[in-house]
Amino acid sequence: MVETAYGVVNLNDVTPLQTLLNLAELRGELTNLCQSRNAGWGGLEEVRVRILRLHRARQCTFAVALKTETGTHDLIGKVYLGDRVEVFEIMEKLWRAGFHAEAEYSIPQPVAYVPSMRLRFEERVEGRSVEEVLVEDGLSEQLAAAQRCGSWLAQFHTTAPRLGKATVLREELASAERWALRLASLGEPFAGKAEAVFQKLVAAASALAPMELRAAHGSYQPSHVILAEGRTVTIDWDNFVLADPSRDVAWFLVKLQRLAMERLGDHHALESVAETFLWNYVCSGPWEVLARLPVYQALFYMEAAKRDLKSQLPQWREQVGIMLDQALRVLSAPAMDQESSLLLTPIQRRGDSYSREN
Template sequence: MTTTTNTSWPTPVGVAALLDDVLHTDPAHPRPALRYLRRKPGRGLVAVYGDAREEMYTVTVDETAAAGHQAAAGHQAAAPGHEKATTGRVSAVSVTADPTYLADADGSVVHIDRLGVTIQRFPHDERLPGLEAAVHPVPGDPVWTALAAVLSADGSEEVELRAVSAVPLRYKPGDRCVLRYRLEGQGSAGGRVTGSVIGKLYRTVEQAHDATTLAERLWSLQGDRPWAPRPLGSVDPLPLVLTEDLGSASDTPPTVMGTEVVRMGAVSAHAAVEAAAAALADLHLGGTAQPETPQRTGAQEAVKAVNRAATIGRYVPELADRAAALGRAVGAALESSTPQGFRPSHGSYKPSQLLHRDGAVLLVDFDQFCLADPALDLGYFLAYLRPPGLWYHRAGTRAWFEDAAATFLTGYASAARARGMGQDELDGALRRSHVYEAALLLKIAARRPNRLHSARPGEVRALLEEVAACLDEGAAVDKASAGRQG
């Protein structure tokens, strides 16, 4: 197959065209659907096609190509007898010389050096070298041994692990992968024993050990109302961490993602928001941080806000001046913020990082755990609480958001006071939450062009209006507070 489209890196069309060339896509065997697309500074472009339960391919474009060196993505050079690719464990071959080599375990990676492109078939990942062993454990290896111990953990009988299936839940190529392991074994009494466990694979063993230590500390502080999964240890020498499986939507009672319940139209949305606020207060007042826990300061967040505003300006030039002005204003407000002290913080607290089960909230993904102004987590949640229809001024979205935001802040204030936070510290965190909310809205606005989606000027303009409104709200709260103190 010869692709005749002429375009430049990086574009979704160009990436898809190259994958078509490599896979020999035809109407009878269409290219897998695009699942993930993002470009990050220093990391280039990453696109993921397909489903790991069937077939999944990762296409990466290195930073040199993604930075605009205009390598043609027309791929006439990818026609038979032209462009050469180097495959893992396979000598140089024409990209389209063998229509089956990507399906072969010995040909799971293709390098096209001229274009700065690497194509890999899951679970092969050159930047995440433990992935294949984590996805396909075999009897006697460290992963299999650790999973067998989990299945026998209750001690009621000896259990022989007979079968393991690993289903990817979240995968960030070259970074990490979350897997659900389904386990099946036979007990010493002859009965069938089943179970499941969650595994999270990191790039390094140090990351895995740090994650395990934090998970154990969080678990030890929860008492009789758990709000984080129980840690089950790490799997040396792989950078793999095991935790309890908190369940899925098919279980009884069902466990669902926060985005399924903390949303406009959900019957129990406000109850879920209240529960999220109480769980956040538990974390902030839990004393879970250690001296080596990284800090996130207002000054650091200020730099991010200015950079995000610049990103918006590059992709939506007509809004560059407005974005830059708001970025400077947010940055100045963050730099001048003075919390009474830093609290243990999630660092990425939003509905998608929560699980809801039987009225309880469970927090996941503590990879951004830090010491920070409590306002960081508050602002994070508020920014991501907005329904997408708000950017298009759809009926009812504004009223729903304002009601839900008030529920969240009121619920947090009540829970934080009950757990011992002083009123002055609480009032300050609530005031500053609007500034952090503005900063995170800039992140949301800048994220779309980073993922190479359409810039959608109208949507970005609406987001910038929200940023300005948050700054106004913060200033109004500050003024009212100063008046009360005077």
């Protein structure tokens, strides 16, 4: 039996999961895992599974609670429609590279991968997501969370082994052109804005100097950062790539604005959080990211506008307009204005004396 948001059900009765996971086979693999030399948990007595997220029948994330001879143990499981062993392998390499449980900046411990089931088990990290903090807590807690997010990403970009498939700006610009054409087909007021964004985006991208690619999370955002006791943990490594580090920073900033818009009712509501995140990132991360941020922010604003259009939610027109306006804003702002607004404001606001030296 499986516990879901709808109660306890038989997993095989949940139609979207039938091609992804068989409960009897799952229990067998968990029995083997508990009795393995690495785990050493003894005989398996009881299993409870709680579905956390289903991605269009392509993958499913679930929590696993195990009762064994030695006590209770909690894991996260993730099953895919296709083989994703490379995600487990990358997590193992990151763990060995220093992002382990004893480190201040870490990832969940990879536990096992079952090739026959396309299934990965990893540590279930106890703590709150940064998204929860930003939605539920006050300003001081929000800024503390932003500091930890910026510091984690800077540590990752400067020390993580450079692994994964390379993603290049040229390919992302091709996607942006398709999104611009789709948005332009809606007519005004979207057509003119979409065309202007893409033209400015191409011009800004062509002016960028080359930058060395680094390990990138690929979807670094508040919901993927867990604030655990003594460590900051980043989860969900499915989109790991080798990329311009500006990409991760821009994704986080755009996701912050989306969170503010969707959960707090004002896309400006988390601006101080964005400033604090970026300041803490550049204090120990690559400073060159600042000049490159507008290009990647605009790309992700365009992608968000495309997703809003596709969603056809009641507010989609308003959200598409906001995203295009934000893309125009970052591409039109002088470079110095961007640096001062995102970096000097936290200094002035707190009256602290900051230094880039560690």
